Amino acid sequence: MKVTLSILRFDPEKDEKPYRKDYEIDVDPSFRILDCLDKVKWDIDGGLAYRRSCSHGICGSDAMMINGKNMLACQVLVHDFKNKYIKIDPIPSLPIIKDLIVDMESFFAKYDVVKPYLIAKSQPPAKERYQSIEDRAVIDEAVNCILCGACSASCPSLWTNDSYLGPAAMLKAYRFVFDSRDDAANERLDVVDSPDGLWRCHTIFNCVEVCPKEINITWHLSQLKKKCAMREF
Amino acid sequence: MYKYQSSKNSGAKSWILQRITGLALVVLMLGHYILMHYSPDSGHTYEAVLTRMQFSWYRIIDLLFVTLAMYHGLNGLWGIFRDYKLAPWLRISIISVLVILGVAFTAWAYNIIFSIPYVHNIALLL
Numbered sequence: 349m350k351v352t353l354s355i356l357r358f359d360p361e362k363d364e365k366p367y368r369k370d371y372e373i374d375v376d377p378s379f380r381i382l383d384c385l386d387k388v389k390w391d392i393d394g395g396l397a398y399r400r401s402c403s404h405g406i407c408g409s410d411a412m413m414i415n416g417k418n419m420l421a422c423q424v425l426v427h428d429f430k431n432k433y434i435k436i437d438p439i440p441s442l443p444i445i446k447d448l449i450v451d452m453e454s455f456f457a458k459y460d461v462v463k464p465y466l467i468a469k470s471q472p473p474a475k476e477r478y479q480s481i482e483d484r485a486v487i488d489e490a491v492n493c494i495l496c497g498a499c500s501a502s503c504p505s506l507w508t509n510d511s512y513l514g515p516a517a518m519l520k521a522y523r524f525v526f527d528s529r530d531d532a533a534n535e536r537l538d539v540v541d542s543p544d545g546l547w548r549c550h551t552i553f554n555c556v557e558v559c560p561k562e563i564n565i566t567w568h569l570s571q572l573k574k575k576c577a578m579r580e581f
Numbered sequence: 582m583y584k585y586q587s588s589k590n591s592g593a594k595s596w597i598l599q600r601i602t603g604l605a606l607v608v609l610m611l612g613h614y615i616l617m618h619y620s621p622d623s624g625h626t627y628e629a630v631l632t633r634m635q636f637s638w639y640r641i642i643d644l645l646f647v648t649l650a651m652y653h654g655l656n657g658l659w660g661i662f663r664d665y666k667l668a669p670w671l672r673i674s675i676i677s678v679l680v681i682l683g684v685a686f687t688a689w690a691y692n693i694i695f696s697i698p699y700v701h702n703i704a705l706l707l
Contacts, residue, residue, distance in 0.1 A: 453583070454583040457583035457584075457585075458583060458585065461585045505664055508664050508665050508666070509664055509665055509666045510666065511585075511586065511666055513585070539585070541591045541592065541593055542586075542590070542591070542592070543590065543592055543663060544585070544586060545592075546592070547592030547593075547595075547596055547660075547663075548663070548664060550664075573593075573596060576591065576593045577593045577596060577597045579591075579593065580591060580593040580594050580597070581594075581597070
């Protein structure tokens with residue numbers, strides 16, 4: 349079947365501003381959008397730039413905006429789209445490096461702010477720190493985040509204020525604040541409980557809508573809000 | 582390079598107060614609409630208002646309504662401004678204007694409510 353990919357192209361060395369270029373390709377309906385991009389790059393235009401790595405929804409490198417919604421190009425098939433004119437843009441709010449590749453530096457800098465690693469102050473046991481099934485269930489969803497950036501790039505609060513930590517970083521904060529083995533909950537809450545942190549989340553649910561791992565990010569952030577509020581009263 | 586500006590001012594208090602005042606306003610608004618717009622005998626004439634204001638509990642509810650609505654509205658407005666990346670001078674200017682407006686309007690409303698006289702012979706009004 350014939351499909352037209354309308355891709356936002358931008359090469360900072362040559363172009364003054366991004367422009368849209370259409371590619372008509374012949375594909376199987378079971379092709380993923382990533383396969384379509386590969387076909388364009390390998391058969392038509394080798395200059396097209398996009399990120400890809402595992403191609404199976406695990407690494408999170410191929411997050412892009414497809415028909416106006418952030419998603420992983422390796423997780424959606426051509427037959428998922430009724431209209432075979434498919435618009436592909438880089439995820440918004442981050443600077444474009446080239447074509448569909450965006451600069452994720454600020455995204456990971458924000459991620460780093462919440463200390464995304466276990467801080468256990470007790471002596472490490474001989475083998476490993478055990479966690480009960482019940483305690484693990486509290487962070488079951490949060491640990492599934494693959495850091496693709498689809499959520500943060502879909503958040504209107506982040507579009508208007510690039511200092512805002514964004515949902516991905518704060519979901520990671522939740523993942524450790526509610527981890528029974530972690531001892532630095534207050535340190536992390538001090539970070540997220542600030543004007544550019546949790547309180548810029550207005551429960552818009554864009555992050556939930558686009559998360560390729562179907563994590564209810566807004567719910568997790570509301571748990572952090574409750575935790576912060578309980579510290580105050 | 583991104584640098585996170587941490588703040589000692591938690592937004593938690595303001596967040597929870599916004600929710601509490603919001604809930605209270607739902608109840609007060611319902612009461613207001615029922616009393617002022619759906620109750621046929623409530624009336625909006627000077628005499629009708631004067632009659633209602635003879636009851637201190639009604640004045641207390643009005644004062645509460647004004648205070649909560651002012652806090653909720655202006656805090657909500659501040660929240661909208663705060664969603665944008667503002668220069669420190671602009672942030673201070675906006676919060677100052679909002680606080681001044683809030684205090685001024687609340688004082689004005691209090692003044693109006695307190696200036697309504699208590700009539701000794703309430704039977705004359707009823």
